[in-house]
Amino acid sequence: MGSVSTQVTLAKERDNATFDPNLMDLFINGEAWVNTRNKILDVVRKQPEIFDMSDIYFLNREGEVEKLLKQEKRVAELIQQKKLTDDDAMAITYIQDASGPYRLHRGMFMPTLERQATDEQKKAFLEKARNYEIIGCYAQTEMGHGSNVRGLETTATYIQETDEFEVDSPTLTSTKWWIGGLGVAATHACVMAQLIIKNKNYGVYPIVVPIRSTVDHKPLPGVSVGDHGPKMGFNGVDNGFVNFDKVRVPRFNLLQRYITVDNQGNVTIPSDVDPRVTYSTMVYVRSNIVNIMGKELSKAVTIAVRYTSVRRQFGDDPNKSENPVLDYPIVQYRLIPLVAKTYMMLGMSHEFYANYERCRMAIEKNNDFSLLKEMHAVSCGLKKWCSDTTVYGIDTCRHVCGGHGFSLFSGLNTAFANLYPNIIWEGDNFVLAQQTARYILKVAENSMNSSPIESDDPTSQIFKKFKYDLPKRKISNNKLWNSEITPQTVVSNEQLLLNILAYKVAHQAYTLATKINVDKQSWNDSLVADYMTRALSEPLNREKMGDELREQIFKRYIEPVTKYAKL
Amino acid sequence: MGSVSTQVTLAKERDNATFDPNLMDLFINGEAWVNTRNKILDVVRKQPEIFDMSDIYFLNREGEVEKLLKQEKRVAELIQQKKLTDDDAMAITYIQDASGPYRLHRGMFMPTLERQATDEQKKAFLEKARNYEIIGCYAQTEMGHGSNVRGLETTATYIQETDEFEVDSPTLTSTKWWIGGLGVAATHACVMAQLIIKNKNYGVYPIVVPIRSTVDHKPLPGVSVGDHGPKMGFNGVDNGFVNFDKVRVPRFNLLQRYITVDNQGNVTIPSDVDPRVTYSTMVYVRSNIVNIMGKELSKAVTIAVRYTSVRRQFGDDPNKSENPVLDYPIVQYRLIPLVAKTYMMLGMSHEFYANYERCRMAIEKNNDFSLLKEMHAVSCGLKKWCSDTTVYGIDTCRHVCGGHGFSLFSGLNTAFANLYPNIIWEGDNFVLAQQTARYILKVAENSMNSSPIESDDPTSQIFKKFKYDLPKRKISNNKLWNSEITPQTVVSNEQLLLNILAYKVAHQAYTLATKINVDKQSWNDSLVADYMTRALSEPLNREKMGDELREQIFKRYIEPVTKYAKL
Known part of the structure; x- marks a missing residue:
């Protein structure tokens, strides 16, 4: 039975790439992050006696705290010497795959003082905190x-x-x-x-x-x-x-x-403080989680894709080497959508940061809070979806690695365990799903009741475009399908795909709103959240879409994707 | 703000039970297991210096192996002294929630010798193994x-x-x-x-x-x-x-x-050895997993139900204590179906053991292998479903415990981690799902092609009862609905509910078989397995069922259950 070395296999797979990975790195992560990462890698590599992590899986809890405290001490010294910034220190956490005892000092204590202390208090507490005196x-x-x-x-x-x-x-x-x-x-x-x-x-x-x-x-x-x-x-x-x-x-x-x-x-209590400003902070914290989830899932899929390229099992010809397990649909089916989702999360996080900035400026400059409500609902949904996708995506990566994924050396078990709290903190995911679902439902209900939708946020725009005709029990607008449908138009016409997805959201929300308000079925918040979560995760429903044109779209563009990705 | 003590709350909840928990214990676990458990608890409690587990979460890997080796030594001594049996030793693993270094000595090495060694070899190896000399x-x-x-x-x-x-x-x-x-x-x-x-x-x-x-x-x-x-x-x-x-x-x-x-x-090579006998062993090992999964999930739901009864959060009246989180639909929705499933798994395992015995006797007495194929397919499906349900059910229990579930002291994290390999070993769950789905699909295809179904196993009986009318593209038999439908008839008529579920299986399998064979859609094994797994986990589809009678069944009996349980 032949056998193929890891190096040969990986080199071959890499040769298949149609793009330069360094350019892709710059494109999805941005130059600032790439530079920070290189700077940190340099620090870490130059001091293995402090930053080497090769014994980490052998330590018990006390040993782990002690090890990371030693690293924190060194980081604090480098910050005192102005060789590292606070952001660099957070990047070390990412590089080392390990948070230490000072994480919340930097991540919560100092930012709270920054936001809520007076100048005198900052002098007394924040300066000392920055200097690691406290x-x-x-x-x-x-x-x-x-x-x-x-x-x-x-x-x-x-x-x-x-x-x-x-x-x-x-x-x-x-x-x-x-x-x-x-x-x-x-x-x-x-x-x-x-x-x-x-x-x-x-x-x-x-x-x-x-x-x-x-x-x-x-x-x-x-x-x-x-x-x-x-x-x-x-x-x-x-x-x-x-x-x-x-x-x-x-x-x-x-x-x-x-x-x-x-x-x-x-x-x-100062009169110019709007309590809604605190919502804006929550939104910001959640948008950070979206970005981190994308980065962390990318580590896990890298491990899993490399492993499944190298791991071989079964084959038709006993004289040849067995097939890489990545070549089996049972593996592709689980892994490839996750690769796509890492790119998606990183992209979404950039987009969402930009929206957040827009919202924040509107508040600061014009005291205009009109975008905040939708922003809050979107941040809840994004945080829930991204953290679920990453935590259970890492679990899928572990599972496709079979027995080898069960070893701590795979890196996937600590990743899963360390990232798990993201589905609980900053709003439990089940609670957040309710917030988002309730918001979408409310906009849908407003639209059905023909009350004018005043807001102009992206969610409202969807329901304005696809108004609901209550007597006919269907969405009245059909402009979605006006352009000619060929593979070329869809590939080059992003708006059409966005319209299809928007149509889906509207359709599912109206269906639910009809069940509740017209058919008077009894639903509570949990069921509403569950319905919306499931409905939006399922493939587009061909039967509900109707005419031949839609059928064409479905066959050509949606089905091939959803078969694997369950969009 | 008032506060209610744990003891008072739990006592109140327990008073709500409509049955004697000791009788229930006997009913679902059987007298033999209850006796073994009591015997083991006695051994464990009498020697805390060896069996106490209170430091287990503080140990690193070496410490854990050493601790359990000490316990294994004591167990071996008690076996040598005829104070414990091999089965008792396995029960200790369950009670202590921890497997030790001799687990596979008892669980795999000795059974292999038992089955595959000659009498001379048993003398040389098995006797020494039983006596822990090797x-x-x-x-x-x-x-x-x-x-x-x-x-x-x-x-x-x-x-x-x-x-x-x-x-x-x-x-x-x-x-x-x-x-x-x-x-x-x-x-x-x-x-x-x-x-x-x-x-x-x-x-x-x-x-x-x-x-x-x-x-x-x-x-x-x-x-x-x-x-x-x-x-x-x-x-x-x-x-x-x-x-x-x-x-x-x-x-x-x-x-x-x-x-x-x-x-x-x-x-x-002896001529009277049928290689299919090894299938029978795999079936047996999997049926054990089903039983263990039921027992282990019962531990996790006990922890989660107790915790959510005691844990309070939010309330309408600031002068009263907050509401137990178990009272919220968002928690019930996730937890109560799991409670039901533990009973279901234990029941299924008893049923499946009995079927296995029947199958084994047919093979041993009459060399009749006719039941084995279906038995194998069912064992694959059961093992997959039960281990998925238990592993991710424990994850749900952990999640409903919020932050507290994240502490090792909750017991839920080690349970999840220790049981996780059950989705990988004895046939990876994704591979097993394919085996079961392929089997069901094949029986459905035979039925559609009007080739006589020769076998009389339970799966074949479903497809005999609900034959498919290919030209009309629907199931021809409709006898399912003949009896009068009232709440009383369904509650007292288990066969009717079984018929509904059987109808669902047949319907989904025929739908898939039609897609593949008639509509010539392209499906691979992974997609087939995924389709069947999803289709059978989803609530009964009202629209597909048709007439008013079915609507009534759906409204009265299926929907209220599936809303929570997603049958």
């Missing part, structure tokens, strides 16, 4: 309270006599929980607490609480703090808990950009 | 060869001069790979090798090869053996590799129940 964490989630932020139990009560706030955890369930960086590293926590002044509850605000001594790193009086122990993944980050027993901090520590409290307990 | 493993898979057993490269060549076999790994890819128990524990391997005698290749046969000294446990000359390193899960088992450099063993070591070789190199 290490912070962002303490919002409690043992008993995740999605329901208003239900947080931790209190910060103003004590006028001493001009202090008393931070307290009144119950076990009010213990701050899952806080990244808190288990081992943090000296300070930005604590989200119910702000109580003169017996009045002002809602949840952030307050900076020192938790460990900057001298000997011991917990400060009244602070019970510790590490969460081993997790499914993300084990280099020291998620931890903290419980406060009436801990006093100066009034100064309440972040006062959006609320001010004077030494008489008088509260001022 | 520890064995089953070495079939190679680095380059998994599903394609005929492609194994390891050779066992008869050397007449010394009356020995020379076992050799001619290439890197021929290295035995993923062999449980081989990394650390095994002294002997049952090696599957190409049997070569006088330059003739007789195919793959098992041969016992000593690999480590029973004196100092060092690898024997010519044997390169080691551990696989860390894996996604199953880390208490020492999967390992071994490479043979022309290792000689006596002719006696070739297991000679199904082939005999004398000292002149004459080969005899």
Whole structure:
């Protein structure tokens, strides 16, 4: 039985490429990222005694935290020496495939100070944080309270006599929980607490609480703090808990950009702060997730495509080498759509960043919030779809690698485990699906009720184009099909394909809206979300589309794709 | 804000049960298992210094193997003292949620000797294995060869001069790979090798090869053996590799129940051995997986249902405690069908064992293999469906537990990781789906072509009952709906529901067969498998069913169920 070496096989596969991979890298990742990546690779390679990861799979939880803490220390030194930026530090996380104990210091603590601290407070906290003199964490989630932020139990009560706030955890369930960086590293926590002044509850605000001594790193009086122990993944980050027993901090520590409290307990909330601005932050965080998901899935499909090119199994001719498993439809069917989706996610993230910028400028310049609602709904849907696709896409990559995918050395298991929280954090995917589905349904219902659609966002445009004729129970507009359909027109006419997809969205949303409003079927939010998620993931329904022209489109362009990709 | 203690909440939920859980335990698990479980729990509880698992999540891979080896040692002693049976030892694995280094010694090495060794060989190897004087493993898979057993490269060549076999790994890819128990524990391997005698290749046969000294446990000359390193899960088992450099063993070591070789190199293969018997073994192994999957999913849903009963989030009245998340449709929708499926899997496994027994008796008593083909197809489908349902069901349980599910302490992460190989081993699930789909399609095609269906197995009975009228392109028989449809008749008439489901199978299979054979669409095995898997998992299609009676059935009995369960 013949055998073919890995090098020969891979070289042959690579020769099949119709493009220059370096140009593609520049095109999809952009020059800035390519430069950052090269800079970081150089740092990492030059200091293997610190950044080498070859023993990572052999370590237990403690060993992993210790290893990454050592790396964080070096990164902090390089930042202090101005040899690295904060963005570079985040890029190291990506290159090393491992988040360390300072991740949330950079990712949450400093950005919160940036946004919510006054200039004086920035001087006191942010400058020290930037210089790694203090290490912070962002303490919002409690043992008993995740999605329901208003239900947080931790209190910060103003004590006028001493001009202090008393931070307290009144119950076990009010213990701050899952806080990244808190288990081992943090000296300070930005604590989200119910702000109580003169017996009045002002809602949840952030307050900076020192938790460990900057001298000997011991917990400060009244602070019970510790590490969460081993997790499914993300084990280099020291998620931890903290419980406060009436801990006093100066009034100064309440972040006062959006609320001010004077030494008489008088509260001022600036009138020019629109609470909808916080939505805009959530939208931004989710758009980041979309980009990261695209990048991470690209790692996994690279591993899986390389492996399935090299791995051979079965063949017709015993005198020849067996067939690469990538040549079997059972593998292509699962893997090739994932390759396409990585490109799609990266493209979508660029597009979405641009839309976000447009939306942000409209808010900042003209106080125009009209784009925000749709932006929010789209960010929920994108975050859900991209994180599901990446996490379970990595699972598919692992599965096509068979037994070899089960070894930690495949890299796919830690990737799956480390990225898994993306389907939970920043809004659980099931909750987010409801938000998006409810939004689409509402626009569809407005359109059906012939109430004018005032907004001009892309979703509204779809439903304006494809209005619903309620008496006839069908979409009235049919302009979609006016252009002549040949392979050439479709390939060169992106708008036509977009129209087909838009038609599909409108069709599915109207169908659901009809079931609920006209046929009076009983649906709850979960079923609505599930219906929309399934409906939009299924191939276009030929029977519903009707005339011969549509049939042609379907046969020529949709079916061949959906057979593999289930668009 | 009020708060409700865990004890109070759980007691209240338990009071809602309409049955005695102990009786249910007996009913679904059977008295034998309940007794074994109690016996094992007693052993485990009495020796916490050995069997306590509370530190398991803190250990790295080496620590985990060492811990479980200590437990295996104690189990072996208890077996030697006749205080435990081999079955008890397997039950410990279940109770402890952890497989150890001797798992494959008991699960594969001894059963192979049992089936394929002569009485003399049993005396030499099996007795010592039972007494733990030797520890064995089953070495079939190679680095380059998994599903394609005929492609194994390891050779066992008869050397007449010394009356020995020379076992050799001619290439890197021929290295035995993923062999449980081989990394650390095994002294002997049952090696599957190409049997070569006088330059003739007789195919793959098992041969016992000593690999480590029973004196100092060092690898024997010519044997390169080691551990696989860390894996996604199953880390208490020492999967390992071994490479043979022309290792000689006596002719006696070739297991000679199904082939005999004398000292002149004459080969005899008994004429009464039907190769189809090996199918029967595969069917049995898969039926075991179905049972295990039901038991393991029941652990996960217990954790998730308890947690979501206790976990509260959001509520309408700020003076009352928040609502248990189990009360939300978004959670019920995902969790309750899984609870139902655990019962279903356990029930199915009992039913399938009984069918297997019937099939086995027919073979043994009357040499009647007529039931085996369908049995094989059903076992493939069941194994695929049950392992997918359990592995991804555990994932759903983890997801509904939110952040808390991500902690190893939830138990759900190790369960997911340890059970994951069930979708790969004993036939990869994607390959098995093809086998089942192809079988159903073939029976449907036979029925359409009006060739008589000779077999009388349950699948054939479905297609006999619902014959296809090719010119009319519909199922001709309509007797399904003859009985009067009221809630009472359906609840008391199990046959009616079975008929509905059977109708669905027939309908979907005929639809697919028509696409392929009549409409000449191009389908490959992967697409066929995917179509059947999706089609059978989707709710019954109301539109396709037609008349008013069917509509009634659908509205009353199918829709309410499928809304939640997606039958």
